[in-house]
Amino acid sequence: MADFTLVDTHTHLNDSKFAGSEAEVIARANEAGVTRLINMGDTLQSSAKAVELAATYDGVYAGVGIHPEEIYELGTADDEQLTAWTREKRVVAIGEIGLDYYWEKDEEKRALQRRMFIHQLDLARQLQRNGTGNLQNGLVYRR
Numbered sequence: 001m002a003d004f005t006l007v008d009t010h011t012h013l014n015d016s017k018f019a020g021s022e023a024e025v026i027a028r029a030n031e032a033g034v035t036r037l038i039n040m041g042d043t044l045q046s047s048a049k050a051v052e053l054a055a056t057y058d059g060v061y062a063g064v065g066i067h068p069e070e071i072y073e074l075g076t077a078d079d080e081q082l083t084a085w086t087r088e089k090r091v092v093a094i095g096e097i098g099l100d101y102y103w104e105k106d107e108e109k110r111a112l113q114r115r116m117f118i119h120q121l122d123l124a125r126q127l128q129r130n131g132t133g134n135l136q137n138g139l140v141y142r143r
């Protein structure tokens with residue numbers, strides 16, 4: 001066993017393609033020395049799954065947020081849900097958030113991405129959580 005800890009700071013074990021095999025994948029990661037995993041939500045549904053996995057498995061943590069490709073005008077109910085999740089066990093970040101201009105070419109939708117990126121970063125600041133996500137090909141933002 002490695003004498004250091006490896007942390008995968010951005011996984012998607014909450015993706016439906018891993019449904020039912022999460023324990024096996026986590027065990028394989030642990031055998032390889034990766035003892036901490038942070039699952040990123042990219043929608044409300046996948047954020048809920050990330051929270052569930054964090055509550056279920058030791059060494060598994062969660063980020064909750066809406067990915068730029070999935071973003072919409074977030075309302076009070078969305079903010080309250082994201083806020084409530086940050087109070088759950090091992091929820092450590094607001095993510096996956098960011099800007100994705102590689103796929104998004106529409107200027108109005110890019111403007112929405114910018115507004116909601118700032119909105120979710122502000123939520124992260126208020127909740128004293130890290131914001132994490134991507135900016136085109138990858139950026140990790142740390143408050």
Ligand SMILES: [Zn+2]
Pocket residue numbers: 010011012040096
């Ligand atoms: Zn991701």
